[in-house]
Amino acid sequence: MFKYTKSTLQLTRTVQRSALKMAQSRVLQCRMYASSNKEAPKKQRRSLVPLAILGIAALGLTYYNMGHVSKPPRASVDPVSRPKKDIESKEQPLFKDNEISVIYVLGGPGAGKGTQSAKLVKEYGFVHLSAGDLLRAEQKDASSKYGELIANYIKEGRIVPQEITVALLRKAIVNNYNQGKTKFLVDGFPRKMDQALAFENQIAHGKFVLFFQCPEDVMLHRLLERGKTSGRSDDNMETIRKRFHVFEETSMPVVDYFEKQGKVLKVSCDHPVDVVFGQVVAQLKKEGITD
Ligand SMILES: Nc1ncnc2c1ncn2[C@@H]1O[C@H](COP(=O)(O)OP(=O)(O)OP(=O)(O)O)[C@@H](O)[C@H]1O
Numbered sequence: 001m002f003k004y005t006k007s008t009l010q011l012t013r014t015v016q017r018s019a020l021k022m023a024q025s026r027v028l029q030c031r032m033y034a035s036s037n038k039e040a041p042k043k044q045r046r047s048l049v050p051l052a053i054l055g056i057a058a059l060g061l062t063y064y065n066m067g068h069v070s071k072p073p074r075a076s077v078d079p080v081s082r083p084k085k086d087i088e089s090k091e092q093p094l095f096k097d098n099e100i101s102v103i104y105v106l107g108g109p110g111a112g113k114g115t116q117s118a119k120l121v122k123e124y125g126f127v128h129l130s131a132g133d134l135l136r137a138e139q140k141d142a143s144s145k146y147g148e149l150i151a152n153y154i155k156e157g158r159i160v161p162q163e164i165t166v167a168l169l170r171k172a173i174v175n176n177y178n179q180g181k182t183k184f185l186v187d188g189f190p191r192k193m194d195q196a197l198a199f200e201n202q203i204a205h206g207k208f209v210l211f212f213q214c215p216e217d218v219m220l221h222r223l224l225e226r227g228k229t230s231g232r233s234d235d236n237m238e239t240i241r242k243r244f245h246v247f248e249e250t251s252m253p254v255v256d257y258f259e260k261q262g263k264v265l266k267v268s269c270d271h272p273v274d275v276v277f278g279q280v281v282a283q284l285k286k287e288g289i290t291d
């Protein structure tokens with residue numbers, strides 16, 4: 001979208017310049033007819049049509065740009081130090097499929113993604129990267145210019161602009177990779193299609209989605225319980241309702257997208273923690289991810 005906006009700005013300038021030039025030459029012609037007291041011939045009047053079209057195009061493009069020039073914020077974490085291969089090709093994600101394994105962990109708010117991810121870290125040595133945790137840390141970082149923006153999005157249960165979250169994840173993955181870690185659980189991400197595409201194009205392809213299915217009333221109960229001690233600005237009835245809505249409307253299409261690629265491993269999470277974990281391990285074993 002931003003490349004497009006940049007090119008429409010250039011186009012606008014070109015059209016404006018052409019319209020101006022043409023207008024100047026038409027004014028000159030009109031003056032010539034006026035001074036010779038002749039009526040402009042029909043052909044000359046017709047030649048005003050392209051000028052009118054150019055004028056309308058210039059006005060239209062100017063109006064369009066007025067609504068699109070503001071760029072979204074770039075994450076304060078950007079740019080990060082990238083491995084050399086990052087600059088080899090802009091078309092390739094930062095990491096090739098044989099360099100790191102990324103498993104996305106998705107499910108409704110309170111489905112138990114964090115709880116199960118922590119168990120996988122302990123038992124199988126994954127690196128757990130929770131997009132929500134990364135955003136909350138960035139929010140608390142006094143040097144970040146996005147603290148307030150992130151706080152507002154989280155309080156409203158909305159999805160923070162993908163540039164910020166993708167940059168935070170990239171930084172965390174690169175840091176861990178540079179320490180020899182290659183297995184990542186990316187928890188609570190991607191929960192919007194633009195995030196999914198940005199991450200897959202720029203960073204790495206997800207191997208699987210571990211998808212936690214959970215009835216809404218169970219998730220609501222868990223979140224309200226968690227809210228008694230979590231201190232989270234979004235663990236309250238009003239925001240939870242918004243988060244459920246965003247999950248259905250915005251995040252489920254992401255699950256469907258990966259489902260079509262045969263990458264979704266489903267787990268039913270309305271069971272005790274260890275029972276859910278048994279399903280998780282069974283699913284990963286089936287795919288040869290854990291032994
Ligand atoms: N299987 C389970 N049975 C009962 N309680 C659970 C279970 N799994 C998690 N919980 C509890 O539910 C709450 C939410 O769990 P958790 O934080 O893991 O969910 P989440 O999906 O990561 O949530 P969010 O998306 O809001 O971060 C926690 O208080 C956790 O202890």
Ligand SMILES: O=c1ccn([C@@H]2O[C@H](COP(=O)(O)O)[C@@H](O)[C@H]2O)c(=O)[nH]1
Pocket residue numbers: 109130131132133135153154155156157158159160161165187188189190191195234243
């Ligand atoms: O990719 C993401 C992940 C999270 N958010 C925001 O954070 C909160 C909390 O996320 P949890 O996974 O429940 O910790 C979420 O409601 C979003 O507001 C985000 O914007 N993008």
